[in-house]
Structure formats: structure tokens, C-alpha cells
Amino acid sequence: MAASSPRQFLYALNPLAKVAGFAPAMILLVFVRDLATPAAFLVLAYALILLGARLTGRLLALLLLGLPAGMLAIGVGFSLWVDAARVADSVPVLRIGDWTLFSGALLIGFATALRLGSIVALALIGGLTTSGPDLVRASVQQLRVPYRIGYTALAAFRFVPRFGHELSVIRAAHRVRGYHGGRGPFARIARGWGYIVPLLAGAIRHAERVALAMDSRAFGAHPSRTERHLVPFRARDVVFTAAALVASAAIFLVFFPWQLP
Template sequence: MSTTSIDPYATNGTHPANRFLYRLNPLAKLGAPLPVMAVLAFTRDLLTPTLCIALAVAIILIGARLTRPVALLLFVGLPVVVGIMSFSFGLWTDPGKVDQSVLLFQIGDYRFFLGALLVGLATALRLASLLVLALIGGLTSTGPDVVRAMIQQLHVPYRIGYTALAAYRFVPRFGHELEVIRSAHRVRGMAEGRGPIAAVRRTAGYVVPLLAGAIRHAERVALAMDSRAFGAHRTRTERYRVPFRARDWIFMILFWLVSATIVWWSLTAGPGPVTRG
């Protein structure tokens, strides 16, 4: 029996079966954050995105395998990026439209107030919350399982779904072929020179062989699909099922309830960054 990232009996190092997010349907993990992500596009306060980030991080810590790159992203990279974006967005904020009670610094005639920093922080937190919410499904779902779930649950035509899956498979193959082309150019002495002009010349030399390899690979895939009568019937037999179970509904409903509570509490707790209109 084949095992996948959502199979409860899959016990490999990449998708441990004792973490519940890997056992959920990919559509449940993608659909659960969508409502609150849409709401975040219209919020202007600090509390809503902050609580959404805390909720998403808690779910990832409990339900996913936290690798070192993911841990660095969540606990080091994310705060640094939020700080940089807050300051950058604050610089672009009109000083005449924010609270000017606290002056942080002044350069010439330009004054940077705390209100501008808070407005930039609100924007940065919204972007960070969207990223972390997307990681709930992105870290624990594979591209093939998402496509299979869309075909089986959303009834996307398998001709479209598996064409997208074939295109998805092209990406790592292009990376491998690019490394082969670079190695061949270095062996033949075609990668000499430094500086931006030499880099552009080398990159231009990769385009033609990479395009030729992509055409050859696409032709092989098309011939293989035709030889297997792909698209000749309305439905096809799946290698394995990606079921949508009761636990997927429970996860989505609980997530919706918690996120709705966060939004309601944030709206009633107080205003966002102070502006003048």
C-alpha cells in the first residue's frame, strides 16, 4: 500500500505519523486559513495579525515537524523582517496623517514619529501573518497530494490537474539540467570572466540548451501520456485516495471559530494605530 504525507501509517522522517497536520487533507489545511487571510487584508490594527501569527505558530509547533530552517524562519527571520518592513513602511507614511505626540528622530526637516512606526508595524504584521498562515498547509502538504485532492474532492478535470502536476515536476528537473549545463561550460572553459557583463553572458549561454532540454522532456512526457491513453476517458483510476475525513471538517471548523473569535475580540479591544484621517 502506498503511503503519503496524509497517510496515518506513513512513518518516515519527512512526514512523521504522530503529527496531526500530516494526516489532514491538503484542502483542509489550505481552506481553513482562507477566511481570516481575507479579513487580514482589511484590518488596520496590531492585535489581529499578532494573534493570527501566534495561532499559526502554535499549530505549526504542535502539528508539524519543526526543522532547523523552519525554526530559523519563524523565530529569527520573521522578527527581523517584520522590524525592517515596519521601519520601511513607516518612512513612507505621511507624517501629517499620524499621531505626532512622540518624536523618534529628525533628519533635517523630516520627522519620524511613533505613529508612523505603528502604521508600518501594522502593515508588516499583516504580511507576516499571511505568510505564517500559508505555512500551515505549505509545510505539511506535497504538490502531488494537493493536485490529487483537487481532482478527487473539487472535481477538477484530471487532464488539467495532472498537466499542472507534470509542470510542477519540471521545476526540479530544470534545476538539475542547469547544474549539468554549468558544469559542461566550466569544463570547456566557457565560464571564464568576472563581473556583471560576464555573468549576463554566461546566463545567456544557458538559455538555448535549457530550452532544448525542456522541449525534449515535454515531448517524452506527451508521448508517455498518449501511450497510456491519458485523457481518453472521463475518469481515471487513482494510484491512491486522498480522503476528506471527519477530522478535516473538525480542524476547519475549529480554526474558523478560533479565528473568528480573534477578529471579534480584536475589533472590540480598541482601535489600531492612531491616524488623523
């Protein structure tokens, strides 16, 4: 697990602690309909990420621009799709001909957007500060997931960046040989079909190398394996999980989004 400073404490936590701490809240947020509850979780998630993660330019753009823009688009879109008959008793906000946008539609749309945004933000707490190998190791070591499943899934997941690298090499080779096929959308489609065969050939070669490497290490020959890298579940992980559960319960109790009107 990567070393971290006290200001980047999320990287030092066990991946399962970050999942277990907020998984119940993410499930319950699906069923809330108010604005305050998801907004509180959104603020909590942002605070944890800003305090405990490495703030790269891409991460800041995602948090400060990408996620809010997505929530705004979802809120407006869902507001336009709401049946006007359901919210006809609320205050009209915008009229265009016979069409009227009511405040109740905006409330429903942005409540949905906040709900989805808070779920995504809570998922980013672990997603931005956890590597795939560490999550697999923690699942194998603490959850007793069979290593045959965990590491096979990890090997399959690592095919994705490999495909990207292979595709960039194939494109460069085609450009060197002057095979561009012209301009326009049909030419782009034709070039795409030309990438399929060499990409499949590269994928098969890579799969064979991975299979040989796993066989040479006796993968699957025994029910368990010795782990080179341990991902322990320490006392700080217990404290973080408990604190996350307590904070989530406190937010739900304070706002109690299921109370009857």
C-alpha cells in the same frame, strides 16, 4: 499521504482542510488595521506549525529568523513611507533635520508588517506540510477539478526543479570543457546567454518525454480517471476545519478590529 506521528498531525490532514480552515481569516486580515488581531493569528499559526510540523533546521530558521526579519524590514520601510501630515498629531519618535518620524507612522508600518506576516504564517501551515501532488489529488477528488487541468498544472510545476537540474549539468559541462569566459559581471552575462540554447533543448526533450508518457497512459481520453493514491476527507479534517474557523471567529470577535474609535 506521508505517515506522521501524533506530534506531526498536520501532515495527516487533507490539504483542503488546511486551506479551508484559514482562508477566510487570511482574506479578512487584509482589511484589519490594528496590531492585536494579526499578532494573535501569528501566535496561532506559530503554535500549529511548531506542534504539528517536522522542525528541521531550515524550517526553524524560516520561522525564527526569516519571517521576523522580513516583518521588521517591512515595518520600518512602511513607517518611513507614511505621510507625516497624516500622523502629525502623534508623538515624535525621531528627528533628523526637518524630517520627523512619528509614533503613528510606526503604528501604521508595523500593523502592515504584522498583517502580512500573519497571512504568510497562516499560509505556511498548509504550505510547509502539504505536497503538490496531494493538493492536486485532493482538488480532483473533493472539489471535482478536471484532472486534465490539475495534473497538467502539476506536470508544468515539476518543470521548475528539472530546469535547475539541467542548468547544473550544463554548468558542469562548461567547466569541464574550460569554457568560463573570464571574470566580472559581463563575463557572467555572457555565460548566462550560453546556457539558454542547451537549456531550451533540454526543456523540449523533457516536454516530449512527458507528453509521450501521458499519451501512453491515455491522459485526457476519458472524462475521469481511476486514482492510484486517494486523499480522503476524513472526520479529523472536518474537526480541524471547524476548529480553525471557530478559533478565527473567536479572535475577530475578541479584538473586533473594525470597531469605531
